[in-house]
Amino acid sequence: MLKQFEELSRTVRNLSSVTDLLKSMGEKTDNVFDIEDNFRGSEQMKVCVDRVKAIPEARAMMDDRYMGSAIDLEALSKLPKGTLGHTYATVMKTLGYDPNFFRQREIETDDDWVVVRLRKTHDLTHLITGFGPAGGELGVLSINAVQIGYPASVVLQVASIGLALKRQPEKLSYVTQQAARGMGMALEIKPLIAQRWEEGWDKPLQQWREELNITDPVIDEPYSMKNRLPDLDLDW
Numbered sequence: 001m002l003k004q005f006e007e008l009s010r011t012v013r014n015l016s017s018v019t020d021l022l023k024s025m026g027e028k029t030d031n032v033f034d035i036e037d038n039f040r041g042s043e044q045m046k047v048c049v050d051r052v053k054a055i056p057e058a059r060a061m062m063d064d065r066y067m068g069s070a071i072d073l074e075a076l077s078k079l080p081k082g083t084l085g086h087t088y089a090t091v092m093k094t095l096g097y098d099p100n101f102f103r104q105r106e107i108e109t110d111d112d113w114v115v116v117r118l119r120k121t122h123d124l125t126h127l128i129t130g131f132g133p134a135g136g137e138l139g140v141l142s143i144n145a146v147q148i149g150y151p152a153s154v155v156l157q158v159a160s161i162g163l164a165l166k167r168q169p170e171k172l173s174y175v176t177q178q179a180a181r182g183m184g185m186a187l188e189i190k191p192l193i194a195q196r197w198e199e200g201w202d203k204p205l206q207q208w209r210e211e212l213n214i215t216d217p218v219i220d221e222p223y224s225m226k227n228r229l230p231d232l233d234l235d236w
Helices: 002-023 029-038 043-053 056-063 073-077 084-095 110-129 137-148 151-167 169-188 205-211
Strands: none
Touching (some): 084 110, 110 205, 137 169
């Protein structure tokens, strides 16, 4: 009975957070963190963690509680053009994004490690796949949903499509194309949660993509990073 009550309470809290997030058109990022935190200790998160553990490289990172060094945009800006670090720093500074904006959380369990690791590397996932911020968010959510069954990504993916169907049916094609693109990519590329990005800032972005089997990054689609930042002189 207690477990059923906990699950019901979690569902109600998630529904409230998703509703607030969608009302803000995705601008209330605290709602995303609330949804992630709400899955702490859930059966859904346990299944996700088990899937991460099934990836040897990710299991090793989890066991070591690997988080990599803190992200220093100024230092990364000094790396050669075309490297992952230089490209990432250029994009983040142009957008005015803080790489450490995410809600911190003590890493006491495997659940915690997965959540914090995904939070820290979220914008890197955008860059490495080509999905732009805001407009390409559903693509990134779809990758995490397919590759490791990350509960928050699954909830937000379904909610986004449902919202488009109900309130903006003219955008349903655009939204579902993003989801399909991300899901298709997720099946082809290596697990992104298993990557030690911080140890390869000086590696060319294109080399990273080749090694991850990202043979068709999101470049020319309307929800791409390039489309969002067309004036940046970067090798997308």
